[in-house]
Amino acid sequence: MIKSAALGLALAALVSASAPMAASGKKQTLGYVVTKWDTAIYESRFAEECPEGLVTGNDELWWRGMSRADKDKFTNKGLAQPVDRKNYAMYRGPGGKDVCWNPEIVKDPPLRIVKGKTAYGFNLDGDDNGNGTAKSCKHEKFTSPEGVKGVDNQMYRILGCHYGWRRNGVLDNFDDEERRNSGRGVVLIEVTGVDDPQNSAAVEVRFYKAIDPFNLDAAGKILPYGxxxxxMNGGKPRYAVPIKGKIENGVLTTEATDFSVPFYGNSTYAEVRLRDAKFNLDLKLADGHAKGLLGGYYDFDKWWEYMMKIEFLVATGDWSCPALYEASKRLADGYPDKDGNCTAISSAFKVEAIPAYIIHQNQTADAR
Amino acid sequence: MKLRGLILGLCAALTLAGCEREPATTGGPAVIRRLTEAQYRTAIADIFGSQIVVASHFDPILRTDGLLAVGAGRTAITGSGFERYHALARSIATQVVAPENREVLLECAPANAATADDACAKTILKRVGRLLYRRPLSSEEIDGSAAIARDATATRGDFHAGLAYALQSMMESPDFLFIVENPEGDTLDAFSRATRLSFLLWNATPDDVLLTAAEKGDLDQKSGLTKQVDRMIASPRFKDGVRAFFSDMLSLDDVANMQKDTVLYPAFTLVAATDSREQVLRTLTDLLVTKNGDYREIFTTRSTFISTALGLVYRLPVTNPGGWSKIDFAADDPRAGIQTQLSFAGLHSHPGKSSPTLRGKAIRELLMCQKVPDPPGTVSFDQFNDPNSPNRTARQRLAAHATDSACAGCHKLTDPIGLAMETFDGAGQLRETENGERIDTTGELNGKPYANAADLGRLLHDDPAATSCVVNRAYSYAVGRTIVSGEKALIDALEKAFAADKYRFPALIRRIALSDAFLRVSAAPPTTPGREAKL
Structure with missing residues (x-):
C-alpha cells in the first residue's frame, strides 16, 4: 500500500470514507472490496477426496428413471437439446413436479460425498473429535491443510464431489465473473480501530453491501482504490454487524460472531447467514491485497433457498436436488433443534479483496 | 467612505491602475478568426437549442504564440474542412426545420407548406442571420437568403425544405464561420465590439441583449459598455469564458491526445483523461470565479474536485461516485496546485514514465510564458532511456544525460522545476520511490530552495513571471492576436492593476474589456500580423 496516498483528506460533512490506509488521529481504518468469493473446496488427490467419483447429476438420474416408452418419446427425434433436457429432468417428480422445489418427493441414490480428511475451515464448535456439543451434532471432523485438527466444513463434504463446485467447475468461477461484469453483489470489508496494520490488539470488522459497481480497468480487471x-436502509448501513477482531503479524482474525454477508451470483441474490462465524484475512500481500477464509454455520434454510433459486443450473453444475437435500439434512452439524436435528451446515469460503474506499453517506449518528 | 468608493469606482472605470490614465496604445490589426469548435457548438446551441446535434469534428487550429485564439486568426479552411462544414450545416438546418423542432424554433409557418412564403422566410432569416453573423443583415443579404429559400421551395415543393437550404447557406458563410472584425477609424465598429466582448467573456456569440446594445450605440459609450461588461461578468456564463481561456492557455486540448501505458497505469482510462481536463477547469473556476480568489493560488491550492475515474488514478476516495467530489488536501500534503494534477503532471509526461524535462518546460512555457528551445535533432537520449542503467531515479538519469554540453543549457531551465514533481509518476499518481529508491524532490528555482512540489508551488506563487504571463495571455486572447510593441505600456499597466486588484482574475478581465486598447485597431489591414512585442 502507498501509505501517503490517502493521508490528510478532509471530507464533506455527513460523509466519511474508510480508506485503504487512512490516518484519522491514531486509529486507522482499512477498506477493502471483495474481488473473489468461492466455496472453500480443498482439492488435492481426487481419488482420496471422492473415491466414489463425481456425484450423479440430475440428467443422468432422469434418464435412469424413465420407462423405455418415455425414453423413446424424448429421443425419437434424437436426444433432446440441453435446455429442454434440463427442464424434463427437473420435472421428473411424480405428476411432473419439480424435484428441486420438492426434493423429498423422489428418492435418489445417496449423494457421493467427500471422504477425504483435509478441508479448509474453522473449528466452530470447539471440539476436536466431532462427538457433538450443545451447538453441534455428531459429525466427522477434518484437518486443515496446515494441520489444525477439528475443522468443521460439512458444506465441503456435501459439495466437494460436485463438478460444478470444484476448481474447474462453473458455479463459483461464473459467480466471480458475473459480479465483476454486472456490478451486483459488491461486498465491502471495513476494519476500524487499527493502530497498526501489522499489529492491533482490538479492531472491529464489518461487512457491507455496496451500491456502486466494480471499478474496472481497460482489460476488465478490478482496480484497487475504488x-x-x-x-443503506432507514439511515443505517445494511449488514454491518460489528465483529471484534485483532491483527497479528499482518493477519486479521475475528471472534466467533453471528452475522450475514450479502451475496450475488448465478443471477441470484442471496444472503449468507452465518452463526459463530470466524474470519481471517492476510493483510500483508503485495499492493495492499488481502486473502483469507470466512467460515461459520450456514443457516440451512437460507442456503437451500439459494439452491432452489439456482435450480436452472442443475444440469450445468451437475447435481441432484433430492440427493443433495437428503445428504445436507443428514450431515448438517450446527445448531440442533428441539428434536436434535441440526439446522445449519458448517461452511467456509475463500475470500480475496483489494484496497477500496468505503463511502458512508448521510449516515445517522447512531448507525455505527 | 461613500465618496472614496465613488472615486475608486470612477478610477476603475477610466483607468487601469489607481487613477493613472490608461497608457496610449497603437492597437493592433483587426483580425479575422475562425470559430473554434467550442465556439461553433456554443453558437448553434445558443441560437437553435441544445437539442440540435452537432455531429462532426473540425480541422485543428495551430497554436500560435501560446494560444489557439491567436492561431485562429492565422488559419484557413481546407477543402475537406469545408466539406465537413457543408455537411454539418445541412444536418443542423435539417434538424432546425424538422417537424419536432419547427414549432419551437421558427416563429412563423407558411400559409401553404408546399409553397414559398417570402414574408415568413424573411422573418426567420432576419432573426437567425443576425445571431449567426453577429450583426444585423443588410436588406440585400435578407433578400438573397430569402431567394435561396424560395427557389429551393419551388424545387422541393416544401417550404421547410427550402428554408433549410437558406439556413444552410448562412452556416456555410464566412460571416458565420469567421469572426470578422470591422474597423471604424482606430477602433472597432459596434458589432465587432460586441463580438470581441462576447467571445472574451462567455466564449459565445453575442446574445440579443448585447446586439441590441450595439445597435443602440450603447457600446460606444463607457457607461453602456460598462453595463454590458458587468452584466456578462455577473452571469453564470462568465465561467464558460474563463474555462475557455484557461483551456487555451494551459493547452488543455492536448488532453484529448494523452496516452498512457495501461499495463503500467491500469487506472488511467480515456474517461480519466477527459475528466482531468474538467478537474483543472473546475479547480480554476472555483478558485478564481466562485471564490474570487488570488490567481497565484492556482499554484498552491489544496482544493480540487475529482470524479470516479480520477479517484482511481489518484487513489483517493470519491464521496460522490458518478459525480464530482470536492477534495481538500491537508497542509502537509505534496498535492498542491494545478501543476500536480493529471492534466498537467500526466499530460507533460511520457506514456510510460514521468518527465521532469517536459514538466519543467511546460511550467516555463505555459505558466510563465518563457520559451524553452526544442532539443537539437541530434541529441542522444540513450543514457536517459537505458533500461539497464544503474541510475534508478530520473534525477540520476538526467544528471548523466546533462553531461552532454549540448543538452545541459536547456535542462538547467527545465529539470530543476520538473524534478520537484517527481513524486508524481507518469499518470500523476503520488509515489515516494522510483525503482525502489527514495525520490529526492529538493532543488532551487531562481536561487530559492524548494523541498517538494508543494514548495515549488509557493515559489511559483511568488514569481512575477507567473502573474505577468497570465496578463499577457489574457490580453492576447482577448484581442485574438499577438501583442504588438505599441501595447507594451498597456501590459505593464495591466500587470500593476492586477497586483492592485490582489490578483483577482475577473477584475483583470474586466479591466481588459473596459480598456480603450481592447477595442483599438491599427491601420494595418486585417489578418496582417503587426510587429510582435518582445515581452
Whole structure:
C-alpha cells in the first residue's frame, strides 16, 4: 500500500470514507472490496477426496428413471437439446413436479460425498473429535491443510464431489465473473480501530453491501482504490454487524460472531447467514491485497433457498436436488433443534479483496 | 467612505491602475478568426437549442504564440474542412426545420407548406442571420437568403425544405464561420465590439441583449459598455469564458491526445483523461470565479474536485461516485496546485514514465510564458532511456544525460522545476520511490530552495513571471492576436492593476474589456500580423 496516498483528506460533512490506509488521529481504518468469493473446496488427490467419483447429476438420474416408452418419446427425434433436457429432468417428480422445489418427493441414490480428511475451515464448535456439543451434532471432523485438527466444513463434504463446485467447475468461477461484469453483489470489508496494520490488539470488522459497481480497468480487471457507497436502509448501513477482531503479524482474525454477508451470483441474490462465524484475512500481500477464509454455520434454510433459486443450473453444475437435500439434512452439524436435528451446515469460503474506499453517506449518528 | 468608493469606482472605470490614465496604445490589426469548435457548438446551441446535434469534428487550429485564439486568426479552411462544414450545416438546418423542432424554433409557418412564403422566410432569416453573423443583415443579404429559400421551395415543393437550404447557406458563410472584425477609424465598429466582448467573456456569440446594445450605440459609450461588461461578468456564463481561456492557455486540448501505458497505469482510462481536463477547469473556476480568489493560488491550492475515474488514478476516495467530489488536501500534503494534477503532471509526461524535462518546460512555457528551445535533432537520449542503467531515479538519469554540453543549457531551465514533481509518476499518481529508491524532490528555482512540489508551488506563487504571463495571455486572447510593441505600456499597466486588484482574475478581465486598447485597431489591414512585442 502507498501509505501517503490517502493521508490528510478532509471530507464533506455527513460523509466519511474508510480508506485503504487512512490516518484519522491514531486509529486507522482499512477498506477493502471483495474481488473473489468461492466455496472453500480443498482439492488435492481426487481419488482420496471422492473415491466414489463425481456425484450423479440430475440428467443422468432422469434418464435412469424413465420407462423405455418415455425414453423413446424424448429421443425419437434424437436426444433432446440441453435446455429442454434440463427442464424434463427437473420435472421428473411424480405428476411432473419439480424435484428441486420438492426434493423429498423422489428418492435418489445417496449423494457421493467427500471422504477425504483435509478441508479448509474453522473449528466452530470447539471440539476436536466431532462427538457433538450443545451447538453441534455428531459429525466427522477434518484437518486443515496446515494441520489444525477439528475443522468443521460439512458444506465441503456435501459439495466437494460436485463438478460444478470444484476448481474447474462453473458455479463459483461464473459467480466471480458475473459480479465483476454486472456490478451486483459488491461486498465491502471495513476494519476500524487499527493502530497498526501489522499489529492491533482490538479492531472491529464489518461487512457491507455496496451500491456502486466494480471499478474496472481497460482489460476488465478490478482496480484497487475504488470508492464504493454503502447500501443503506432507514439511515443505517445494511449488514454491518460489528465483529471484534485483532491483527497479528499482518493477519486479521475475528471472534466467533453471528452475522450475514450479502451475496450475488448465478443471477441470484442471496444472503449468507452465518452463526459463530470466524474470519481471517492476510493483510500483508503485495499492493495492499488481502486473502483469507470466512467460515461459520450456514443457516440451512437460507442456503437451500439459494439452491432452489439456482435450480436452472442443475444440469450445468451437475447435481441432484433430492440427493443433495437428503445428504445436507443428514450431515448438517450446527445448531440442533428441539428434536436434535441440526439446522445449519458448517461452511467456509475463500475470500480475496483489494484496497477500496468505503463511502458512508448521510449516515445517522447512531448507525455505527 | 461613500465618496472614496465613488472615486475608486470612477478610477476603475477610466483607468487601469489607481487613477493613472490608461497608457496610449497603437492597437493592433483587426483580425479575422475562425470559430473554434467550442465556439461553433456554443453558437448553434445558443441560437437553435441544445437539442440540435452537432455531429462532426473540425480541422485543428495551430497554436500560435501560446494560444489557439491567436492561431485562429492565422488559419484557413481546407477543402475537406469545408466539406465537413457543408455537411454539418445541412444536418443542423435539417434538424432546425424538422417537424419536432419547427414549432419551437421558427416563429412563423407558411400559409401553404408546399409553397414559398417570402414574408415568413424573411422573418426567420432576419432573426437567425443576425445571431449567426453577429450583426444585423443588410436588406440585400435578407433578400438573397430569402431567394435561396424560395427557389429551393419551388424545387422541393416544401417550404421547410427550402428554408433549410437558406439556413444552410448562412452556416456555410464566412460571416458565420469567421469572426470578422470591422474597423471604424482606430477602433472597432459596434458589432465587432460586441463580438470581441462576447467571445472574451462567455466564449459565445453575442446574445440579443448585447446586439441590441450595439445597435443602440450603447457600446460606444463607457457607461453602456460598462453595463454590458458587468452584466456578462455577473452571469453564470462568465465561467464558460474563463474555462475557455484557461483551456487555451494551459493547452488543455492536448488532453484529448494523452496516452498512457495501461499495463503500467491500469487506472488511467480515456474517461480519466477527459475528466482531468474538467478537474483543472473546475479547480480554476472555483478558485478564481466562485471564490474570487488570488490567481497565484492556482499554484498552491489544496482544493480540487475529482470524479470516479480520477479517484482511481489518484487513489483517493470519491464521496460522490458518478459525480464530482470536492477534495481538500491537508497542509502537509505534496498535492498542491494545478501543476500536480493529471492534466498537467500526466499530460507533460511520457506514456510510460514521468518527465521532469517536459514538466519543467511546460511550467516555463505555459505558466510563465518563457520559451524553452526544442532539443537539437541530434541529441542522444540513450543514457536517459537505458533500461539497464544503474541510475534508478530520473534525477540520476538526467544528471548523466546533462553531461552532454549540448543538452545541459536547456535542462538547467527545465529539470530543476520538473524534478520537484517527481513524486508524481507518469499518470500523476503520488509515489515516494522510483525503482525502489527514495525520490529526492529538493532543488532551487531562481536561487530559492524548494523541498517538494508543494514548495515549488509557493515559489511559483511568488514569481512575477507567473502573474505577468497570465496578463499577457489574457490580453492576447482577448484581442485574438499577438501583442504588438505599441501595447507594451498597456501590459505593464495591466500587470500593476492586477497586483492592485490582489490578483483577482475577473477584475483583470474586466479591466481588459473596459480598456480603450481592447477595442483599438491599427491601420494595418486585417489578418496582417503587426510587429510582435518582445515581452
Amino acid at each position: 470508492s464504493y457507497r454503502v447500501d
